[in-house]
Amino acid sequence: MHEVPWKEILHELKKLGAGCVLIQSPEGLRKEAEELARFLGENGIEAILHGEVNYGACDPADREAKLLGCNALIHFGHSYMRLHLEVPTLFVPAFARVEVVPALEKNLGEIKRLGKRIALVTTTQHIHKLGEAREFLEERGFKVVIGKGDSRVSWPGQVLGCNFSSAKVEADGVLFIGSGYFHPLGVALATKKPTLAVNPYSGDALWMNEEAERLVRRRWAQIAKAIDARRFGVVVSTKKGQLRLKEAKRIIKLLREHGRKAELIAMDHISYSKLEGFSFDAYVVVACPRVPIDDYENWRKPVLTPREVELLLGIRDDYEFDEITGVERNEDEPLGIAVHGVRE
Ligand code: SF4
Numbered sequence: 001m002h003e004v005p006w007k008e009i010l011h012e013l014k015k016l017g018a019g020c021v022l023i024q025s026p027e028g029l030r031k032e033a034e035e036l037a038r039f040l041g042e043n044g045i046e047a048i049l050h051g052e053v054n055y056g057a058c059d060p061a062d063r064e065a066k067l068l069g070c071n072a073l074i075h076f077g078h079s080y081m082r083l084h085l086e087v088p089t090l091f092v093p094a095f096a097r098v099e100v101v102p103a104l105e106k107n108l109g110e111i112k113r114l115g116k117r118i119a120l121v122t123t124t125q126h127i128h129k130l131g132e133a134r135e136f137l138e139e140r141g142f143k144v145v146i147g148k149g150d151s152r153v154s155w156p157g158q159v160l161g162c163n164f165s166s167a168k169v170e171a172d173g174v175l176f177i178g179s180g181y182f183h184p185l186g187v188a189l190a191t192k193k194p195t196l197a198v199n200p201y202s203g204d205a206l207w208m209n210e211e212a213e214r215l216v217r218r219r220w221a222q223i224a225k226a227i228d229a230r231r232f233g234v235v236v237s238t239k240k241g242q243l244r245l246k247e248a249k250r251i252i253k254l255l256r257e258h259g260r261k262a263e264l265i266a267m268d269h270i271s272y273s274k275l276e277g278f279s280f281d282a283y284v285v286v287a288c289p290r291v292p293i294d295d296y297e298n299w300r301k302p303v304l305t306p307r308e309v310e311l312l313l314g315i316r317d318d319y320e321f322d323e324i325t326g327v328e329r330n331e332d333e334p335l336g337i338a339v340h341g342v343r344e
Contacts, residue, residue, distance in 0.1 A: 058241025115172025
C-alpha cells in the first residue's frame, strides 16, 4: 500500500477551484484511487475514476478530463512530465517503502568494481532514497555524481525507460538502484559504461553489460530480418508524451530517399494485433522505446526503433538505444503540478 497525501491533493484542487476531477491510476494504485474519489466526494469535489490502463506520465488523461467536463486531472503513480496539458494536472508519484542502504552494504564489493567515480541513478519509486544512498557511498570513499537530467525527468538522478539523460555524466561506471531489467539495460546501452543494478527488494546486484550485449545482438537480428523489406509502416502514438511526429516524418523521408516505401500510421496504444490487415513488410515504432524492444516477440513482422532504421540504411554503424529527450513547455499552458507527498 502507498500513502496518499489526501489533504495536499484537496488543498491543490481547492486552490485550482476544481469542481470535478478525473483520477487516473496504474493497476497497482486502483484501491487508493477509489478511496481518494470517496474522500474528494465527501469534500464537495466530484471525482470520476479513469478505467483505462496507464503505463507512464507520458499518457495523461487530460483530454478525457476535459471531455468529461472535469477541470482538473489527478495522475497517480508517476512523476511530473513537461507536457502541453489541457487541464491542470496533479502528478502524484508513488514512492516505495523499502530501504536502499542494506542492499548497497551487501554489495559493496561489487560496487567497488565500478571505480571511484560513480554515477548514481534510480527510478521514481526510490528517488526519495537517493540522498541516503549518496551519503552511504561517499562515507566509503566514492565520488558520487548525480546527473541533473533534461526536462523530461522531475529529479536529478531519475531515469525513465525512455530517458537516461541523468546517467550521462562523467563517471567510471553507473550504479542503478531499483528492480526490473529495462531501466538498467537502457542505462548500460545509453552510457556504454559498466552498469551495476542493485535491487533494494531482493538485495541482489546484477551487472548489466553482458545482458546489454545480448539485447544488441537480438536487435541486430531484427534489423537483419528487415533488410529486404520494401514497405514500412512508421507508427506514432497519439499519447501526448510519446508523440514524436517530427522524428517519424524524418524516418519516412530517410526510408523514401533510400528507395523504400513508407507510410505513417497513428495509434493510441501500439500493439501488433491492431495492425493485422496492413500489408507492410516491416514496422518502425517512433513512440515508447519499450514497445519494439520489450514486445518484439509478439510482432509477426520485424519492428525497429528509429535509430535501428539508420543502422539498416547504413547511415550509422554504432548501436544506440532509442530515447525521448526533454521538451519545452509553452509558458501559457496550464501547468502540471507535482504533489510529492506520497512517501512512507
Ligand atoms: S514513453 Fe514509455 S518508457 Fe517513457 S514514460 Fe512513457 S511508458 Fe515509460
